[in-house]
Amino acid sequence: MKTPPFKLFQPKTIEEAISISSNFIENNEQFDWIAGGTDLLPNYKWHLNTKPNVISLALIEDLFHLDSTHIGAMVRLHDLANFADAHPIIKKAAASIASVLIRQSGTVGGNIALDTRCFWYNQAEEWRRSIEWCHKCDCDTSADCRVIANQNELCVATYQADLAPSLMVLNAQIHLCGPDGSRDMPLSEFFELDGIKRNVLKKGEIITHLTISDDANSWEGDYQKLSLRESWDFPEAGVAAAWRYSSQSPSEGLELRIATTALESIPRLHNNITNEALINKSTIDEIAAKLRLDVKPVNNTTFPPNYRKKMVEVLCKKALDGMKGELT
């Protein structure tokens, strides 16, 4: 498959990259960012939302910094998975992404900003033509959504990246930089519930890095995922959980966070469930059952929604297995 033609730009600093993107915005030209290329290039080969200009972040050294509280957007997933000072939940999630060959190229920023996926969208042009196009990609054709019939307002493509829920349960902050300056926010506020819009990134804005608070090491946790094959595949469901408690009064001082991925258009923290569970001293089985009811997968990935919901309950129990004794 040939990639469609585009002009590649390779800035060496963040300022240079933002100035290139600002120019495109001023001239009303379309462009994309490319980090590792393991998400964008397959999409381009399938002629999905291609742009005539692509700005590469591969030469910007500032984006490669990695330490225990700072993860640069261009840090390779393989390096994060093997970084001794990374939090165990993050390492486990990073190591579970795709295959080692993809992780050698794929980046943290690219995984966070992964394009949403759908059975009707991630297909070749001829295939999409045969179903009279897809709402997410071929918008100017007035195509209807194939998942939720008779509408083309809402895209329900699924967010299938592994890192976000693990970073969310550790309360990570995401840092952005664009033509209007820099800003940061909790990662849980970064995503927007629309398979086309996906997140709050404005035109010309990039993810520079993520920060994790110093007290992250006091949190224990786990990440569990469901996928068709162990290697390469995107998650069909993913549950990250983190908890901590004071040694003096385990039951009183318990804090718990649970986040899910690959079940909706965004990864989501389930604070409503965990807060209620702590107040009512719910069991792990009760939390898992409530989580199953709280997620709303649609029929656009390999496994059917009902199976993914059932498996969320199983994954939640497995992820919370390490805190047995605190909640029974």
Next chain:
Amino acid sequence: MSGMSNTPHVPMIPTGEKTSWNAMINSRNFDNINIDSNAILLDVLRDSAGMLGVKRGCDLGTCGCCAVLIDGVPKLSCLTLAAETKGKEITTVEGLADGAHLHPIQKTFSECGGSQCGFCTPGFLVVISALLHENNNPNDKEIKDAIEGNLCRCTGYQQIIESVHAAADILNSNEGVEDNTIAKVDPHPGIDRVQE
């Protein structure tokens, strides 16, 4: 027909802007290669550098047939922009052998049945050579982790794992691999040869 001659030629797949590219491929310097700015490394290696050992499989990062070493790190050439590898050292399957001496994994692949139809073999050899460079005595789990990005539809992987163990034995014995151009048997037994 006369109208058609005035029609400007429009290629079916338009190309991007041209740019100059250079790299050290299999210890050979490739200078001033003219590539499209959106060129994929796999296309440049096969079409411009003539490294046909790099295979195009799925072209989407699933199968690992196109794996090459970029500065010693195994990566998928089908998902790498050529422009981002400018000036780097690239090793393809053609660069694994040392003259007439095969890399140990090449020798053991042929002896242990690690290769059947052979299409996925270049990707496996490149990835395993990088593994053996880092770890000359990998266990089964380390081998499986290293080759998780490579698909083989023939062997069932067991022969590949056996090949890696056998290659590790050769590396640890320091005996090396014999020159495979030396005939091991007389191709015409019974015929007196003219002594030189």
